[in-house]
Amino acid sequence: MRLTVLFAAVWLCLPGAVVRADSDVVAFVGARVLPIAGDPIQDGVVVIRGGKIDAVGSRRTTTVPAEATTLDVSGKWIMPGLIDTHNHVGGIGGADSTGPIQPDVRVLDSINALDAGFRRVVAGGLTTINVMPGSGHLLSGQTVYLKMRKARTIEDLFILDADGKPTGGIKMANGTNSQRDKPFPGTRGKSAALVREQFVKAQEYREKIKRAAGDPEKMPARDLGLEALVDVLEKNRVVHFHTHRHDDIMTILRLVKEFDFRVVLHHVSEGWKVADEIAAASVPCSIILVDSPGGKLETVNLAFRTGAVLEKAGVKVAFHTDDWITDSRLFLRMAALGVRAGMSREGALKALTIHGAEILDLQDRTGTLEPGKDADLIVLSGDPLSVYTKVLETWVEGVKVFDRGDPTDHLHAVGGYGAGNDQTPYFCCFDHAEGQ
């Protein structure tokens, strides 16, 4: 609650917030609209009000409110803001080298909200991202889901749950990713054993809490790591599981069966080999398509057609940038490469939007253009699957956070001198140019 108040206070100070206060109602008129929740609309209208989507429809049937600021977007395309289910932007650092399993570590405590990477994220049309702690552990910490609002601190970006806590998942990995010298595991068998051991501990911890039945005297001592894992066992926190090889994928499905947690398979380079098994387990996949296979043993069988094979098998597929593995500015390209290798156009666009939202449990707030959802949308110069298409504007909760026509935003969109520097913070209450 306190966060929300702070958050609101910050908002009123931001230049971006001025736009929102002045024109609470905005109507985008004339674009080809891809609501994702329904068929494309040729000559469409999207009305947003108070940071939410108010109406979506064709120009013929949708009334533009008199009080609306009307934006003529004829010839352009509008679709929901993109959802990236796996990103490492913000100069993050998660678990350290002291051990392979560190569920107590929160990536949110390591993010520089002013990192230039966030500007590239909005330039790519991403409005919601899952920032994950880095690689190399069986469990490298808690992830955090962020909305790409204008920000000075990480608090400005949180997506809060009903209790006012920032939402996020937990990052795990198997295969060679977490194999190294002691105390890290040296083999796949040991990796699975260490994870199982930890889950068993979490089960016991949960049991103790249950037995205490609210009696503080009987409660076990607080353990930050086990608390996070109890969240996992209670299915309040999704496990984002880095995995490549087909047998490693099967190991995860085995763990899920044993400990009954919610999981998303990430990367899934050899998912095309076990697509039916993944489908049977009803486990969604967050995949990445890179320009060539290889770079490590586990990705030599990576294929552009992974998305197509999984889609045909009935698996829910979302894309991710894994930024900096691929640049957030090129996220639309991922869907196009999926289509190149046989994915349906519809499936590929869902994999950039609603499927990502569902994977992050945010489908009620974002991922499609439907009345009542957050006004997270992007304005494109053309077909999202074309190399020539540009993201022109990115809107988050009714606020324009990226405008390609703005010189600074353009710099971040294409690069250039100064694009690599951290962004200038949005200072409250005085012109930041004077403050420098």
Place this chain on the structure above:
Amino acid sequence: MRQHNHEAFAARRRTAGIPACLKKPSAIRHQPSAISCQHGAPRTAGIPACLKKPLAIRHQPSAISCQHGAPRTAGILACNSKVRAHTYVALATLFLISAWPAQPAAAQVAVIGKTVYTMAGAPIRDGVVVVRDGKIEQVRPLFGFVIPDDLRVLRATVVTPGLIDAHSVVGLSGIYNQKHDQDQIERSTAIQPELRAQDAYNALEDLVGWIRGFGITTVHTGHAPGELVSGQTMIVKTTGRTADEAMVRAPATVAATLGSSAVKKGKGKTPGTRAKMIALLRAELIKAQEYRKKLATAEEDKKPARDLRLDALSRVLAGEVPLMITADRAQDIANALRVAREFEIRIILESAAESYVLVDEIKQAGVPVILHPMMYRAWGDRKNMSYETAAILHKAGIPVALQSGYESYVPKTRVALFEAAIAAANGLTFDEALATITIDAARILGIDERVGSLEADKDGDLALYDGDPFEYITHCTGVIIDGVVVSETPH
């Protein structure tokens, strides 16, 4: 829709270790190259017995030995005509002696394209490219052309010259990224121009096949950036079983790096700073100057002992081989230009992320740029890189080529076609962007007499697409190298 990509790739990988002849022989690529040039006789003894039933003979002259003697300005043309005559004699002799049948499907092809981008004039609508005996015979409108019966006909929406990747490390930096397949950089000392790319190149490496599938037929590959002078590079076709078979020219450049990636950390390690880097490079070039002078003027018994390292740098000083300098920050590019001025050497700027800062200086120095892949990661020395640099340099009249570059992790290689696509979306016209991976790349590398455009007498290298080659959802539907159809699987 396209289910074949991976199977085809996996199939290639499964059979990668097997000699081509044991798979499905479609061609023998006979290559006298350096050997025949030097010794005057084509090598036939080395051909395995299993190739006794070849379907075609492919003779690919190499410029290796010829380059030694050829004057810099005459370049490859003089060399080629000599070799070509040689080639035809060798071919005719072989045919007569062995009576090996030619393989029409492999060597005689007509490629019909809705649009044919020749890169030597305006695109031809409904055009045809006829390839005979590995060379382009003619390029013309289809209208009024009767396709001879002996030609195999391939069709595509778009036909381009075989693409040129102006700088890569494929064949040296393998797919597995394990010690055993990483030969692109030698860390023992900072200056090693004596390292030759052909001594490290694995022609059967998976990533060579990977880029070939997207239409890359010629690649400039070799030692990677990351040491002050990392070694020599070479130009090969993306086919063949060995470096010699694939060879177009070696050395193509001597590769140097100025910038953070070649600064060594740790006590006693050198170069530890940018200034030291330049000092070491200048000292080495001065040594090579002395060496050249002694070689030229000393009496026979007083000539210096042969030094491979100084030999390589001597060729740079003589202008036979350019020094390709990887430099990203504007200050490093300025350093490169300063060294080039001092020693009056030909350089090519490689990567050159901040080259847009020094457009006038680069233009004035007459230095071409093999620009970083557009999709390189923007960090470190490249944190200020821009998608628009190719367009900025091109508009200023600076020759620009694009490349797949060097990746140390995932993806293990980029694809020059995809990089040019990003340039096409950021300021270059379609034709200009295509030129960065065809004719402009060929010119910068000095191989435009053979490749880079669809013109009579050039190598029969073509790429076929089912749409705009730069569009993500377009497929490369065919690849032809020296008249041999090397890929028909949509990629």
